[in-house]
Amino acid sequence: MAAETGTPTTLTLKSNDDELFSVAESAAILSVTIRNMVEDGCAGGVIPLDNVDGKTLASVITYMNGISAIPADEEKKKSYRDKFLSDKDFETLADMVLAANYLNMSxxxxxxxxxxxQVMEKKSVGWVRRKFGIENDYTPEEEAAVKEEHKWTFEGVETDDDN
Amino acid sequence: MSDYFPAELQSAILQKLPVKSLIRFTTVCKSWRSIITSPNFIQSHLSEGKNHTQILLKRFDQTDEREHFSLLNLVAENGALSVNSSSHLEFPVKSRTACSPIVGCCDGVVCLLETCSARSSPKDVILWNPSIRTHLVLPTPTINPKESHMVVLGFGSDANHAHHKVVRLVYKPNDFGAEVFSVKTRSWRRLSGGVGVALRALKTGYCQAYCQAFLNGVVHWLALNPVDRRASFLAFDVGDEVFGEVMLPDCLASECLKMLCIFVIGESLGVVKYNKGYESWDVWAMKEYRVKESWTKMYTVEVSARVVGFRNSGEALLALRSLGLVVYNLKTKQMQSEDLGIYGCTMLFYVDNYVESLLLL
Incomplete structure (x- = not known):
């Protein structure tokens, strides 16, 4: 963990669309990527985060501040995370998971x-293909055969909500 | 999006899905199918699921004289446990007998005995994964002596949950044989050499229930030392395929085997010792694995009941003749006043902790 210092240090983060954000070092080092930069002394000026856009970075910083304000209480942290993610749509969540992966925030x-x-759980195969941008590489015959084999897993699937 | 959605992220998300969704998503594309069906994925999905433990229940209903399988979600409210949801499980084999004894349950797979065809005698061994509705009837074992013999079965996995095996012990009057069925190779293989310990595993315990306890990659059976007639545990390490002994404390070792029952209690091996007349019973746990001195008597319950099993959190599930399944509350040291609304033949209840898995897919 970071050494205790008298005044809180602030870092400046830059998104890939050139937005600048100030964030307390103590919150930012939740990201192992940023922590390593700080420890290597590369965090003096502006820290460029080439894989994260401004909208996502703003959201990640809100999370960093929110979660680091909670003392070591796993229950409370969990309920903060649940609330933080509760109103996010699939696209936002997808950007967020990519950012969390890049920033190494487990x-x-x-x-x-x-x-x-949780969002995907009851979705149709078509919905998943569209959201993940996956091309169906099964022939119609192959797909029908795989589907037939596991017919029961298609029961209770929600109607698509993205059309 | 998949253009920039790395494969390891896709896999991390898929690991958090329930098995029903995962099987449906094998139709998304070929690469998802190969991710989801790969042994590595199945293994890591299993460890994700450890937090969502359900209870596997088998009960014998006297009204239709059949066994029923279901999965229960229990929730604690105001200190009392109740059934939050229960889903019926369709048994895949048309049952020819009223009773399918369960050998054990490990990583979402149930090992049980059933007569699958008119010819099958003795009963077939079946591995059944109810959450993906798949089952496997094991091929005929290789050790089938003509003379009278006793068979003891065990089911479990190695400590890494990568290899699942059924072990079959065959006791003849003056001889012993053992063989192992591996889910990976789908075949039986004889184990060379004997047990190495003189212990004789017990086929069934109190109430004729099969009695094995699977913990940390090791199958344990209640066993008898034929020389000094003392009770002990025979242990089989599923990964190394080696037998060993786990000692009971002296006061339990000298007990009559009929009064003892083996269980897993939380993370420990445990024993329920019924007292004379079955009017009360003691719960023992081995606090430190394989340390004989760490056996501790946890509590005594003065209720005439059959202990069916223990939840991961430690509560005992009891079968009472008049009430069906009842929870013994560890905090209040009392039986919960209301039953769980689960009724059936007291002697034929089976419960175990259950996590869904993709094994046998």
Missing amino acids: CLMDAVSAKIA
Whole structure:
């Protein structure tokens, strides 16, 4: 963990669309990527985060501040994470998981992937293909055969909400 | 989006999905199918699921004279446990007998005995994964002596949950044989050499229930030392395929085997010792694995009941003749006043902790 200092240090983060953000070092080092930069002494000026856009970075910083304000209480941290992610749509969550992965923030990464899984749970195969941008590489015959084999897993699927 | 959605992130998200969604998503594309069906994915999905433990229940209903399987979600409210949701499980084999004894349950797979065809005698061994509705009837074992013999079965996995095996012990009057069925190779293989310990595992315990306890990659059976007639545990390490002994404290070792029952209690091996007349019973746990001195008597319950099993959190589930399944509350040291609304033949209840898995997919 960071050494105790008298005055809180502030870092400046730059998104890939050139937005600048100030954040307390104590909150920013939740990101192992940023922590390593700080420890290597590369955090003196502006820290460029080439894989994160401004909108997502703003959201991640809100999370960093929110979660680091909570004392070591796993229950409270969990309920903060749940609330933080509760109103986010799939696209935002997808950007967030990519950012969490790049910033190496395992707690956010874990929570966001769990949330994405929760959103996907009852979705149709078509919905998943569209959201993940996946091309169906099965022939119609192959797809029908795989589907037939596991027919029961298609029961209770929600109607698509993205059309 | 998949253009910039790295494969390891896709896999991390998929690992958090329940098995029903995962199986549906094998139709998304070929690469998802190969991710989801790969042994590595199945293994890591299993460790994700450890936090969502359910209870596997088998009960015998006297009204239709059949066994029923279901998965229960229990929730604690105001200190009392109740059934939050229960889903019926369709048994995959048309049952020819009223009773399918369960050998054990490990990583979402139930090992049980059933007569699958008119020819099958003795009963077939079946591995059944109810959450993906798949089952496997094991091929005929290789050790089938003509003379009278006793068979003891065990089911479990190695400590890494990568290899799942059924172990079959065959006791003849003056001889012993053992063989192992591996889920990976789908075949039986004889174990060379004997047990190495003189212990004789017990086929069934109190109430004729099969009695094994699977913990930390090791299957344990209640066993008898034929020389000094003392009770002990025979242990089989599923990974190394080695037998060993786990000692009971002296006061339990000298007990009559009929009064003892083996369990996993939380993270420990445990024993329920019924007292004379079955009017009360003691719960023992081995606090430190394989340390004989760490056996501790946890509590005594003065209720005439059959202990069916223990939840991961430690509460005992009891079967009472008049009430069906009842929870013994560890905090109040009392039986919960209301039952769980689960009724059936007292002697034929089976419960175990259950996590869904993709094994046998």
